[in-house]
Amino acid sequence: MNTMLQAYVPRAHEMAFREIERPVPSAGEVVIKVSRIGICGSDIHAFKGKHPIVSFPLTPGHEFSGYIEELGPEVEGWSKGDLVTVEPAIGCGTCPKCQVGLIGQCNTLQFIGGGLPGAGSPLFKVNQKQVVKFPQEVGPDDSAMTEPLAVAIHAVQKISDLNYKNVFIAGGGTIGLLVAQVSRLSGASRILISEKQDYRAQIARKLGLATVSPNPALEKEIIQFFGAVPKVTFECVGAEAPLNTCIHVVERGGYVIVAGVYEEPPKTDMVQVQDKEINLSGTLMYTFDDFRKAADWITKKKVTLSPLQTHHFPFRQWGEAYRFIESPQSDYLKVFIDMDEP
Ligand SMILES: [Zn+2]
Ligand SMILES: [Zn+2]
Numbered sequence: 001m002n003t004m005l006q007a008y009v010p011r012a013h014e015m016a017f018r019e020i021e022r023p024v025p026s027a028g029e030v031v032i033k034v035s036r037i038g039i040c041g042s043d044i045h046a047f048k049g050k051h052p053i054v055s056f057p058l059t060p061g062h063e064f065s066g067y068i069e070e071l072g073p074e075v076e077g078w079s080k081g082d083l084v085t086v087e088p089a090i091g092c093g094t095c096p097k098c099q100v101g102l103i104g105q106c107n108t109l110q111f112i113g114g115g116l117p118g119a120g121s122p123l124f125k126v127n128q129k130q131v132v133k134f135p136q137e138v139g140p141d142d143s144a145m146t147e148p149l150a151v152a153i154h155a156v157q158k159i160s161d162l163n164y165k166n167v168f169i170a171g172g173g174t175i176g177l178l179v180a181q182v183s184r185l186s187g188a189s190r191i192l193i194s195e196k197q198d199y200r201a202q203i204a205r206k207l208g209l210a211t212v213s214p215n216p217a218l219e220k221e222i223i224q225f226f227g228a229v230p231k232v233t234f235e236c237v238g239a240e241a242p243l244n245t246c247i248h249v250v251e252r253g254g255y256v257i258v259a260g261v262y263e264e265p266p267k268t269d270m271v272q273v274q275d276k277e278i279n280l281s282g283t284l285m286y287t288f289d290d291f292r293k294a295a296d297w298i299t300k301k302k303v304t305l306s307p308l309q310t311h312h313f314p315f316r317q318w319g320e321a322y323r324f325i326e327s328p329q330s331d332y333l334k335v336f337i338d339m340d341e342p
Contacts, residue, residue, distance in 0.1 A: 007120035007318045007337075008059045012049030015319035023125035025072030030128050032084060034119045034339040035140035038063035039321060040148065041173065041238070042261050043113075047322050050263040054114050061118030062088040062111065065134075065144035066339070075128050083134045085146045086119070086126050087291045088112035104154075104285035120318070122339055132295045141336065142298050142305050145174075148334075149294035149303060150286035152178035155259045156186055157290070158281050159232055163187035166230040168222055168249060170242035172200040172211065174308055174334050175259055179234050180209050181303045188232075192225050194218060194242065199331035206307050214241070222249045234259060240266035252276045259283050308333045314341035 003019045010016050025031050043060045045051040068082040078084075090110045091103030098106050110116050112126070134143045152175060156162065167188045169176050172195030180191050192210050195201045201211040212221050222245075223229055231254045233246035238260025246256045247269045256278055273280050286294070297303055310333045313321035318337055324330050 004122050005315075006059055006117070007061075007315070008057050009047055010057045012056070013047065015047070015322055017316070020121065023123050025070055025075070025125055027072055027074045028127055028129070029072040029125050030068055030075055030078055030131060031070040031072075032066040032086070032119075032124045032126065032131075033069040034061070034064055034066040034122060034124050036065050036144040037061045037119055037337040037339060038144050038148065039325060039335045039337065041175070044322065044325055045261055045263060046114075048263075048326075051261070058114075059117040059120045060113050061120040061124075061337075062113030063144055063147040064119040064124075064339075065140045065146075066119070066124070068131075069123060078128060078131070078133070083136050083138060083140070083143055084131050085134070085143045085295065086112065086124075087130045087132060087150075087288060088114075088118075088147065089285050090116070090130065101287035101289055103287065119339075120337075122315070132292060134295065134299060138299055141309050143295075144336065145305050145308070145334065146291065146294045146298060148174050149178050149182075149298065150291040151175055151259065151283075152182045153294055153297075154286040154290045155179055155234060155257055155283040156182040158257045158283055159186075159255055161187075162232065164189045165232050166226045166228065167191045168226075168230040168233045168246065169193045169236055170234065170246055171195065171236035171238075171260065172197070172204045172209075173236060176234070176236035177204055177207060177209070177308060177333070178303065179236055179259065180204070181207065183232075183234075185297075185302060190226055192222060192230075194222070194245070197331065200333060203307050203310075203333060207304055214245075218245060219249050230254065233257070236260055238262045240268075244269045247272050247276075247278060247280075250276070250278055253279070255279045255281070257281050257283055309336065311335040312338050312341075315339050316342060
């Protein structure tokens, strides 16, 4: 068989499959037998046609793991069966941003599973430079979470020194819970997460994190919890109300780091940003060093990932997975597509 199925989104709210050629690796490329693909909040924004920088048709799949299947010419250091993940952001490699590793700021950034086809096919071809290897015992689920952990590591590194600082995180989704764990590893004093879904709050508490539920007295409750205003806040929802909560509770001269992806431009309380000399910073993706650090932390089990891995859908039920995620009744955190299950 010289063809295989590829999942793709032809237009908003539609998931389809098409036959494509099996990949043949060129010089420097490897073919990966894809095992797990994690569904990211940004995939859902894109599926709805609301991602600021993604257009159709689109083949998703930027958080994934698999096993090396085939080596192209001039490929070294890899063997068939190696467990790997792929760094999906590809900078031009030559601009001043790329030269210091800030690929997320490259003007001609390309992204696997965004503008470039993602891993939504049983076999996926990629340049070996993008590939990161794991010991087999790490397994396909944890290794597929390197990308979101790299996002969290990059976000936390926006604060040069987190030691003894109180951290408030808006949003207990995958990124919020990973930002919390990275903050804890980076020496944060106390950490509080606001999360409206009971299911996610329970997972946060399982990870030993304190939670609060958004309510009209939220800002007061956050300050009560810390006994002071927090120095650092992370907005990991991508919505106006949590962004302004961060701005309102943060200490004068403190930090609001924005990791959420917004479907609409929010009304931001710039009166307080200016008046309190708040350091308001966006964060996108990661450097390749962040990505390698994420892989290393996963290998060394510095972060706890299993409570976040809540659902698996087989390859051909990708559309059902999206519908499950989109349903307001659904409780979930990281949903995987199992590419090795037809
Ligand atoms: Zn992602
Ligand atoms: Zn560049």
